[in-house]
Amino acid sequence: MGSGTERARGRRRDSDASRAALLAAARDLFGRRGYDAVTLRDIGELAGVDASLIARYFGNKAALYRSAVDEDSREVTVSPEAFDLGTFTATALRRADRRGAPGPLVQALLSQSDHPEVRAAAADEMRARMISPLADRLAAEGLQNPAGQAELLISCLVGVIALRSSGLFDSLSAMSPEAVGAILETAAQSAHERAPHTAGSPVEEP
Known part of the structure; x- marks a missing residue:
């Protein structure tokens, strides 16, 4: 059970790190290029994360943008x-x-x-x-x-x-x-x- 818990924690850490990397990349790219000029692939490449994970963590590009703005404003x-x-x-x-x-x-x-x-x-x-x-x-x-x-x-x-x-x-x-x-x-x-x-x-x- 202990190893299973550790694996779950490891997956959660990886998930949190991927989400944070995507959010940081989105803040950077949206901040420099604007919304329309940035693609989900651009964000994934800068983050070093599979861009398909954006749908899992944020839903879509517009939702990711709103998260980026909110994080920036904090x-x-x-x-x-x-x-x-x-x-x-x-x-x-x-x-x-x-x-x-x-x-x-x-x-x-x-x-x-x-x-x-x-x-x-x-x-x-x-x-x-x-x-x-x-x-x-x-x-x-x-x-x-x-x-x-x-x-x-x-x-x-x-x-x-x-x-x-x-x-x-x-x-x-x-x-x-x-x-x-x-x-x-x-x-x-x-x-x-x-x-x-x-x-x-x-x-x-x-």
Whole structure:
């Protein structure tokens, strides 16, 4: 019985290792190439695991993508009580710099994928992880339309991550993550001073 238990444990360790390798490969490839450009065979080859095991462990490519995004997002913790956009931005940019790519979440948001469920899942993740905590903070500070302001600021962050990784803008690429974060945090802090006029409200003449 003892040897049977050991064999079962060995199979479980092999199974866990294969699943982890596939997930790590998916995070890497989806983060660099985007969803549509990556095949299950690509993921299996990078992981050194039979790609047919993806169906066993994850179900299908879209489910593997969602797992990759969720795993990627777990590395960044956000306090819903006090979302510090500057610190979050610096952390996100340092991660993108280390891997030399925007990451699976940003890639999915910016893609023109033929799989709308993938972009929808990415948008839901972005709302849960970033937009909602920032909107809660802005609402607590008395800002009008906190959800819209939060979406605007996080959209700026997404664009910065994508363009910084592209190398198309030398000055942006040369800025430190902390400097970029400070600019976005300043924008968040000063947003309540730029409250827009509501429809029908009088506009002061210059």
